[in-house]
Amino acid sequence: DGRPRLRRRAGRAAGRARGGQVTPTNTILIIDDSPDTIRLLSAMVREQGRVLFATSGAAGLELAKVQRPQLILLDVEMQGMDGFAVNEQIRRDPDLRGSAVIFVTAQSSPEAEIACLDAGAVDFIPKPLNAAVVQARVRTHLRLQAALTALDELANQDGLTGLYNRRYFDRQLAAEFARHRRHQLPLGLALIDVDDFKLFNDRYGHQRGDGCLQEVAEALRDGARRPGELAARYGGEEFVVLLPNTTPDALERYGDWMCRRIGALGIAHPGASAAPHVTCSIGLCALLPGPDDTAEAMLHAADMALYRAKRAGRNRSVM
Ligand code: GH3
Numbered sequence: 092d093g094r095p096r097l098r099r100r101a102g103r104a105a106g107r108a109r110g111g112q113v114t115p116t117n118t119i120l121i122i123d124d125s126p127d128t129i130r131l132l133s134a135m136v137r138e139q140g141r142v143l144f145a146t147s148g149a150a151g152l153e154l155a156k157v158q159r160p161q162l163i164l165l166d167v168e169m170q171g172m173d174g175f176a177v178n179e180q181i182r183r184d185p186d187l188r189g190s191a192v193i194f195v196t197a198q199s200s201p202e203a204e205i206a207c208l209d210a211g212a213v214d215f216i217p218k219p220l221n222a223a224v225v226q227a228r229v230r231t232h233l234r235l236q237a238a239l240t241a242l243d244e245l246a247n248q249d250g251l252t253g254l255y256n257r258r259y260f261d262r263q264l265a266a267e268f269a270r271h272r273r274h275q276l277p278l279g280l281a282l283i284d285v286d287d288f289k290l291f292n293d294r295y296g297h298q299r300g301d302g303c304l305q306e307v308a309e310a311l312r313d314g315a316r317r318p319g320e321l322a323a324r325y326g327g328e329e330f331v332v333l334l335p336n337t338t339p340d341a342l343e344r345y346g347d348w349m350c351r352r353i354g355a356l357g358i359a360h361p362g363a364s365a366a367p368h369v370t371c372s373i374g375l376c377a378l379l380p381g382p383d384d385t386a387e388a389m390l391h392a393a394d395m396a397l398y399r400a401k402r403a404g405r406n407r408s409v410m
Pocket residue numbers: 251284285286287288289290292296297298299300301304326327328401405
């Protein structure tokens with residue numbers, strides 16, 4: 092469903108690497124009901140990114156949802172939905188957290204300027220437009236926006252594996268759970284715990300233990316490719332995968348497949364109880380969320396299933 096995915100390694104920003112330098116492609120969306128202003132503004136900022144435009148608030152919002160621009164230059168005075176109304180929709184949409192708004196307006200009173208900033212815009216550009224001022228403001232906000240995006244990514248990422256962290260996962264689980272309840276869709280959850288991992292560390296040391304967790308994480312990330320699927324490190328040697336629109340049958344197939352896949356990494360572990368290599372146990376929970384179900388109860392059910400998988404001898408997936 093187009094949610095942002097973490098990149099494979101921490102700290103790598105979007106864009107093309109050129110001679111070690113990363114040059115992200117910024118997208119700037121101009122929403123203005125005057126084609127003349129759009130032409131003028133486009134010409135001013137076209138060196139600073141990919142420029143898109145819309146001539147109404149409604150069209151602009153639709154475009155923003157799909158294109159996720161870093162910056163939106165938003166006309167205040169527009170026919171139909173005015174700039175403030177558009178801005179309110181942008182603020183309310185969690186998908187547009189990464190889109191900063193700069194208001195563009197001919198009303199250059201201190202009150203108008205304050206109203207723009209209080210509405211949550213990052214800046215205010217007065218008309219008539221001055222090319223150098225527009226460019227300087229756009230440049231500044233693209234830079235700030237890139238820093239914010241990088242911070243956001245770090246805040247959601249597990250440092251060792253590059254997977255999403257538990258904080259992010261918990262937030263997404265709550266959101267997906269509510270969505271699945273609303274639309275009556277089956278939701279799947281898998282908790283994955285590395286077997287006898289303490290023994291692995293004891294034998295090979297913590298550093299190789301870390302390497303093992305990275306390999307397992309890579310298998311999980313690679314196995315969560317369908318839109319909306321999300322793999323996270325839940326803590327220690329425990330991982331969690333969220334599988335939207337997944338029936339119990341399909342979830343069981345996923346569990347068995349992932350269990351085999353992690354075994355097939357072939358990471359030697361002579362002390363393990365189920366096989367001479369690293370294995371994992373998986374606890375599954377699939378459900379069509381009813382009015383009284385909660386995300387917490389779902390996690391708990393998966394945890395109980397994981398416990399049963401351990402009790403039954405490890406290296407297996409249990410619903
Ligand atoms: P079980 O099969 O019952 O899950 O046994 P286990 O040994 O895997 O489980 P236990 O909870 O006893 O031990 C988990 C181990 O995982 C202990 C801990 O040191 C290790 N661990 C947790 N986080 C990390 C990490 O980031 N790196 C490394 N190397 N080890 C970790």
